[in-house]
Amino acid sequence: EAGVAQSPRxxxxxxxxxxxxxxxxxxxxxxxxxYQQILGQGPKLxxxxxxxxxxxxxxxxxxxxSAERLKGVDSTLKIQPAKLEDSAxxxxxxxxxxxxxxxxxxxxxxxxxxxxx
Amino acid sequence: xxxxxxxxxxxxxxxxxxxxxxxxxxxxFNGLFWYQQHAGEAPTFLSYNVLDGLEEKGRxxxxxxxxxxxxxxxLKELQMKDSASYLCAVYLTGGFKTIxxxxxxxxxxx
Numbered sequence: 001e002a003g004v005a006q007s008p009r010x011x012x013x014x015x016x017x018x019x020x021x022x023x024x025x026x027x028x029x030x031x032x033x034x035y036q037q038i039l040g041q042g043p044k045l046x047x048x049x050x051x052x053x054x055x056x057x058x059x060x061x062x063x064x065x066s067a068e069r070l071k072g073v074d075s076t077l078k079i080q081p082a083k084l085e086d087s088a089x090x091x092x093x094x095x096x097x098x099x100x101x102x103x104x105x106x107x108x109x110x111x112x113x114x115x116x117x
Numbered sequence: 118x119x120x121x122x123x124x125x126x127x128x129x130x131x132x133x134x135x136x137x138x139x140x141x142x143x144x145x146f147n148g149l150f151w152y153q154q155h156a157g158e159a160p161t162f163l164s165y166n167v168l169d170g171l172e173e174k175g176r177x178x179x180x181x182x183x184x185x186x187x188x189x190x191x192l193k194e195l196q197m198k199d200s201a202s203y204l205c206a207v208y209l210t211g212g213f214k215t216i217x218x219x220x221x222x223x224x225x226x227x
Binding site: 031035040041042043044045048050055056091095104105106107108109110111 | 121150158159160161162165204206208212213214215216217218219220
């Protein structure tokens with residue numbers, strides 16, 4: 001079974017530029033998450049999709065961040081314009097609450113390491 | 118509010134046993150995850166506890182006390198490859214949402 005795919009793996013941009021990250025979840029997983037992980041901290045949820053609908057985006061800085069999950073499969077996270085404090089690893093994860101487990105184990109992609117100069 | 122506390126760093130010796138503690142205060146609790154994260158890599162699932170007590174899985178065990186808002190991860194027969202961050206995460210009721218602690222960085226020395 002293929003895992004969660006993310007691209008690019010690394011990105012370096014200047015502040016005020018724009019950047020976009022892509023995620024393709026595990027096939028059949030209805031729930032998709034975008035996390036921001038700053039060095040030395042745990043993952044912080046930015047947005048959670050259930051199919052193509054948003055479940056939780058309470059911690060997404062909506063003045064500069066946007067995300068979409070068209071057709072309920074892959075997803076794109078965009079930052080426009082970027083700030084220095086956006087330097088972090090952006091992790092995508094997916095889960096299948098209706099899967100074999102009663103709990104909601106999340107499967108993470110390799111992440112995109114963003115550096116804003 | 119939601120709060121998860123775990124020690125920032127721990128150091129242990131190869132072959133030894135280490136216990137990583139986690140306390141939480143959350144509004145709504147379904148269960149508790151432990152994830153392992155090697156430097157520069159994505160978190161990977163270790164365990165999930167929903168009932169009180171100890172769950173053993175090979176060299177790793179996880180304990181939960183719901184009444185005390187407390188969990189620990191026990192690692193036995195430590196190996197160098199166990200050097201990683203260990204993330205405690207609470208699975209909240211409703212909405213399939215999980216919140217993560219800051220993680221405990223474990224250093225295993227020879």
